[in-house]
Amino acid sequence: MRDADGAERALLAFLESNAEISNSEAFARDLGVDHELLAGTIKSLHGFGFIEAKDVRRESWELTEEGLVYSRNGSPEVQVFDAVPAGGISREDLQRKLDDSVFSIGFRKAMSNKWLETKPLVSRKVLKVEDVVKQQLLDIKDGKNLSAADIDALKKRKLIVPKVWKAYSITKGANYAPTRTKAATEVTREMLLKETWSEVAFKPYNFQALGQPTEGGHLHPLLKVRTKFRQIFLEMGFEEMPTNNFVESSFWNFDALFQPQQHPARDSHDTFFLKSPCKTQTFPEDYLERVKTIHEQGGFGSIGYMYDWKREEAEKNVLRTHTTAVSSRMLYKLAQDGFVPKRYFSIDRVFRNEAVDRTHLAEFHQIEGLICDKGLTLGDLIGVLNDFFSRLGMKKLRFKPAYNPYTEPSMEIFSYHEQLNKWVEVGNSGMFRPEMLLPMGLPDDVSVIAWGLSLERPTMILYGIDNIRDLFGHKVDLKLIKSNPICRLGM
């Protein structure tokens, strides 16, 4: 057996005195090397132009497992014939002498060949038979050619199957030489030391192929967009709120926001309630009393909702349905600590007990911004929204009146989408109601303008993802994380 180098030398030497190798497979057989191994050498030599290799497809035949058995043991019909003694034998005894499959195939075949007869003992009708099938199978094994009719018969008996051989026909190539010196692919330290770099032949570089993939880790696409939003808020002078509290009481999530206790958002169809810890028991009691009053009877110029407000409802723990629950805690704290103007933002998880589909999950990230100051106007809100969204590349905005229990006025934000050629909703905004702010103890000339949007939606639009599960959660495609471009929102 030769190795690859030996095969290469033999091949090049052969071509030196011969014009062509018509079949690499036969050549390999003669050489005594595995054709697979030779094929590698051929491809490499072809690549460097030493030889010119053309594909040759050849169909040959191969024994099936059954065929292989018969090539060793003889065909079943002959085995059956041989098992019949000169004096005849009962069918049952004959069957007992042989394998079931040998008997059933062989007996039928021997009968139709008219080698045997039953009268009623099974006995020989001819003296001697020749095992043609066995011989044919052996011939196939040796790669000999058979007549089409014989091939057909064997194929029908499922003793042989076709096998496609891929081989090569080989002639000298443009760079033919009886031996090859390997072309270099890299400049090496050795070449520099020995200054051989100018003499070495370099393999042409395939510029059509991709380079080697880089190693290293990758950041999650959604969080890359979060980083961008954080930067925008920070650049605009906003301070981040601490939002690392997913479990919240209904009081801070709803009641403090003047969201009535019968509001559909407080339904179990929309909100996750907690079994453990099921309720909150400590509240700022004087504030809680003011919230109760504003819901039940109004105050601060409001008529309130005029219903019986229940503490038990406020105590119920939920997974916060919006980060505005945090805003309400922050604004209350601001009122207690003494009011100073603030710009606050947060980007964190919120939870909705809604049906999940291609665009909705039970949890998502809410982006929220708010400004708290004396004398803020609706014009200020429109102005700050234009500033904010233009940093995301959305320069054309318009606003639609909307309803939200804790903002008045409430405005849905629409942006003109150049590609879709239409206005798309990009967020919600408004001024917090006095019924929310004044019970907290904020001065009555303080207004809060605020807006919110989801992080997932702009990210899906930005990266062209149409199923939210491809982006967020365990069904994410790690390839997507690897191949995801940098976030250039607004750049």
Added chain:
Amino acid sequence: MPTVSVARELLHTMLGRVYTQEEFDELCFVIGIELDDVTTEKAIIRKEKHLQENEADEDEEVIYKIEVPANRYDLLCPEGICRQLRIFLRVEKMPTYRLSRLPDSSILKMIVKPETAVIRPFVVCAILRGITFDQARYASFIDLQDRLHQNICRKRTLVAIGTHDLDTLQGPFTYEALPPSEIKFIPLKQAQEFTAKELMEFYKSDLKLKKFLHIIEDSPVFPVIYDSNRTVLSLPPIINGAHSAISLNTKNVLIECTATDLTKAKIVLNTMVAMFSGYCDEKFEVEPVDVVDPVGRVTRCPDLSLRTMDVDLSYIKKSIGVPLQAGEIVDLLSKMQLTSKEIDGDKIQVFIPPTRSDILHPCDVMEDVAVAYGFNNIPKTRPKTSTEGRQQPLNEFSDLLRLELAMAGFSEVLNWVLVSKKENFTLLNRKDDEKIAAIVSNPRSSDFEVLRTSLLPGILKVMEHSKDVPRPVKVFEISDVVLLDPSKDVGAANSRHLAALYCSTTSGFEIIHGLLDRIMNVLNVPVDGYTVEPSNEPELFKGRQAKIFYKGSCVGSFGIIHPQVLKNFDIPDPCSYVEMEIERFL
């Protein structure tokens, strides 16, 4: 937001001109309703029956589906939408809803029995006399009740509406609460008599009605309304009697609203009569009913009087940021169904009609001024608020660590906080000791049962779905887990965790150990500043796991994932894992 179907033809007739779809869309946008869908009656039926969408016939009536704000109950029917649009476009003036003048003696009475207090204490009524129905009006009358029931009535729990052909009844009426077996009548759409007890059984198989049964089911007495001949008008909030059923030919309609919330009952009744009194012989006139409570107090209803609210002009101007004159404001408000007049002291007095129950505070009036002025006509300004940007230290810290992990060759994943109990415990060879995990009481499916107490289940699920990703796989996550914490007002607290996993044909324990060393290195913890001690955690492999100690307390652990856990998550290759809390390194 609720959606109301309005025939396009009707809209055009009511608005006095033909609008293109774009024009109508624009009009909706300005006023804060939304053209949600354009369809036809037949298309809706086809859709309901899941039939093939055929070519629509040319002559099919086009229906606009319009979304309206959830607090504008008057917009829950085509009548209300058309009226608001006509008033906004100044095609129509604000109507004055009024009670018909009748001598006290001829006013019908509804006498409330004390027993109703235990189950559904309130009832309010009104009569629409001389009403003319046609197909469309009748359908709208029924639809409005459905929509009110769905929205403000909270699926009939707070308020239930019954409407009756008054000519089949004989006042005065009584509102009572009786044991179910004593109430017997033929309900709507049935031919035979049932006791209320039988009815509750009977309706258990009724798709529409079965969801209302719970409201009274467990009460020893059921609310019921009788006329003076002991004819049952209704068994609220379930069903009306067949006897007084209204039809296209009904001329005089009695509306009763029974409730557990009186404020909302009044709003519902006002909405019904304001919308449909326009079809009465005396337009916008409503005949009152006297409700006599158990102690004999008489309340005449409905109350259609205008509520007044004094609003500072300066408040409106300062809030919107546009220097409007009093006259302009009065004019703008008239487009929003609010009449008003300038009064002394730089104020206006606003008269709020019974249809505008959404006006609670001057801010609602201010908003209507802004809407009528046009949000998109308000000049942009910049708040003068001067502040500094600032990050939450924990988030800034987390972001720096995220970069370090990515630079160390790990890719970031982001998993859900909600997981199943099985994923959080059983599949990790752990048991819920009920001392660490916050549990959801109403999850829609088992996927959302518990708040993760570690990042491990999410990361293992990522690996379960990444079988065909070439090895090695290196992933990390820095996110919050939630743990029970009695020291917090809500009883639970987030904790920021860092987790990383290595998965390949070999477990790579040393790689994860090396990552831990690297993390400590970037946290500026010297090699002798932390220790690792062999541990025995059930989700990790024995002998190849350790706890991480920093300043005397355990901050996490690392190890080879236990083969049983890998099998539980159907992960074919070995994995090593580290998870630690990071807040104490801040």
